[in-house]
Amino acid sequence: DSGVTQTPKHLITATGQRVTLRCSPRSGDLSVYWYQQSLDQGLQFLIQYYNGEERAKGNILERFSAQQFPDLHSELNLSSLELGDSALYFCASSDGQGLYNEQFFGPGTRLTVL
Amino acid sequence: AQSVTQPDIHITVSEGASLELRCNYSYGATPYLFWYVQSPGQGLQLLLKYFSGDTLVQGIKGFEAEFKRSQSSFNLRKPSVHWSDAAEYFCAVGAGGGKLIFGQGTELSVKP
Numbered sequence: 001d002s003g004v005t006q007t008p009k010h011l012i013t014a015t016g017q018r019v020t021l022r023c024s025p026r027s028g029d030l031s032v033y034w035y036q037q038s039l040d041q042g043l044q045f046l047i048q049y050y051n052g053e054e055r056a057k058g059n060i061l062e063r064f065s066a067q068q069f070p071d072l073h074s075e076l077n078l079s080s081l082e083l084g085d086s087a088l089y090f091c092a093s094s095d096g097q098g099l100y101n102e103q104f105f106g107p108g109t110r111l112t113v114l
Numbered sequence: 115a116q117s118v119t120q121p122d123i124h125i126t127v128s129e130g131a132s133l134e135l136r137c138n139y140s141y142g143a144t145p146y147l148f149w150y151v152q153s154p155g156q157g158l159q160l161l162l163k164y165f166s167g168d169t170l171v172q173g174i175k176g177f178e179a180e181f182k183r184s185q186s187s188f189n190l191r192k193p194s195v196h197w198s199d200a201a202e203y204f205c206a207v208g209a210g211g212g213k214l215i216f217g218q219g220t221e222l223s224v225k226p
Contacts (some may be wrong), residue, residue: 002157031212043158043204043216056211090157099146099208100165105157 003027004106006091012112018079021109025072025093031055032074033094033103034066038087049074050097078111086113116141116209120217127195128225135190135220137205146208147188149179152219153201161203164188175199200224 003026013019025032034046045058049068060066063081068074078085088108094101117140127133139145146165150158162173169181179190188205202221206214 002159004157033212033214042218045209045213045215048212050212056213058213092157094212097212099212099214101212102160102163103212103214105150105159107155107157 002104002106004091004093004104006089006106006109008109009107010110010112012114013081014114015081015083017081017113018077019081019111021076021078021089021091021111023074023076023091023093023106025074025091026095026104029093029095029104030072031094031097031101031103032068032072033092034060034074034076035090035092035105036087037090037108038084040084041087043090046076048097055097081113083113086111116145116207116215118205118207118215118217120203120205120220122220123218124221124223126223126225129197130194133190133192133195133199133222135203135205135222137188137190137217138186139188139205139207140186141207141209145188147179147181148206148208148214149173149177149188149190150204150206150216151175151201152204158204161190195222195224197224197226 005024046060048056092103092105149161205217
């Protein structure tokens with residue numbers, strides 16, 4: 001158990017819908033990262049937040065957005081969902097904001113878009 | 115642009131045999147390199163990392179990796195594989211900030 005929690009574990013929804021994925025980082029960690037793992041694209045970095053502020057951005061679609069709240073939990077919002085958005089979404093956390101700080105991964109949220 | 119290639123999609127080894135998983139990277143400067151393992155239904159766990167210094171790095175679970183700048187490689191090795199090592203293994207390069215760029219992964223199967 002990494003100490004990172006993600007809810008829900010599974011999510012099934014329809015095209016065009018909007019969903020919110022939630023992540024609680026390890027106690028004391030200030031950075032939160034979101035990754036998408038799909039068969040087509042593999043494991044891709046989406047976005048990083050550090051203490052409430054966006055720090056780095058990857059291949060995140062405009063239909064996706066994220067935020068980190070004052071209590072340091074984070075949410076990833078996915079809207080106008082398409083079949084291709086079906087994937088495993090991982091959250092990770094670390095105590096710092098750089099690569100020297102080990103990222104601890106949660107178990108993921110599996111999103112299925114029908 | 116930074117990238118990571120893991121040439122082997124799937125490898126099968128016998129329990130007790132040695133293992134080498136290949137990783138090649140493309141990065142302009144001195145890379146920060148990582149190996150992660152993903153067991154079924156689990157998140158990723160860091161096995162080891164290379165930032166600088168000794169090019170042979172030791173990790174958890176008996177794994178090691180060697181950084182070879184001339185070959186742009188960071189191969190993962192284990193002298194004797196256990197059935198519990200069956201999992202998917204990802205090589206990654208750091209790309210600024212906390213961003214990690216992952217390879218496509220190598221799935222390891224272990225024969226009894």
